[in-house]
Amino acid sequence: MELAIPSGDLRFVSGFVVTAGQMNSFTLDWDVRKGLTDPVGQAGWFLTPAFRLIDMTLYGSISGTVADALVMDASCTSDAEGNGNVVYVYNGFNTVADDLGSAGEPVTTAPVRVGESMAGAYAYTVSFLDPGQYTVAFTCQGLDDDPAVDEMGVNQIVFAGQVNAEVVAGQGTTNDAPIIQ
Numbered sequence: 001m002e003l004a005i006p007s008g009d010l011r012f013v014s015g016f017v018v019t020a021g022q023m024n025s026f027t028l029d030w031d032v033r034k035g036l037t038d039p040v041g042q043a044g045w046f047l048t049p050a051f052r053l054i055d056m057t058l059y060g061s062i063s064g065t066v067a068d069a070l071v072m073d074a075s076c077t078s079d080a081e082g083n084g085n086v087v088y089v090y091n092g093f094n095t096v097a098d099d100l101g102s103a104g105e106p107v108t109t110a111p112v113r114v115g116e117s118m119a120g121a122y123a124y125t126v127s128f129l130d131p132g133q134y135t136v137a138f139t140c141q142g143l144d145d146d147p148a149v150d151e152m153g154v155n156q157i158v159f160a161g162q163v164n165a166e167v168v169a170g171q172g173t174t175n176d177a178p179i180i181q
């Protein structure tokens with residue numbers, strides 16, 4: 001496929017501050033779905049560089065593992081590739097987990113994969129989180145969660161376990177590799 005950048009250059013849409021005497025670490029977050037367009041009547045695709053420059057000193061991440069038994073449970077509806085094994089992240093400690101489309105939906109979600117961050121374990125990484133307290137809940141029924149619908153009753157998305165994690169700016173969590181079990 002042919003790819004062209006119509007504006008001819010890359011530009012950052014937001015400014016940033018470099019602090020004297022301090023290490024600054026930046027990450028380019030490129031939303032491909034926002035950046036690619038297929039113009040009508042023209043060959044190929046256009047790349048509109050919709051980058052977001054993220055100052056990593058202001059954010060943190062959560063990386064942890066999920067106990068094998070939760071991923072192997074008979075109630076799981078994940079496919080052979082493991083799609084449907086997902087962690088849902090909520091603001092605050094001990095938050096009651098609910099599905100996408102519900103009044104208590106998560107701030108973000110992330111896939112759970114073998115080797116995602118730790119060899120041999122079912123692991124997850126959630127990046128670009130504001131510092132603060134979070135609840136990380138695991139479901140193996142993510143494929144049943146319609147983002148536009150609040151599943152209820154027999155259709156309720158079941159969360160098999162959850163853990164609290166506090167994100168520190170520029171780092172990970174105060175608890176090392178939170179385990180959901």
Ligand SMILES: [Ca+2]
Pocket residue numbers: 099100101102145146147148149150151
């Ligand atoms: Ca839903």
Ligand SMILES: [Ca+2]
Pocket residue numbers: 098099102150151152156157
């Ligand atoms: Ca629900």
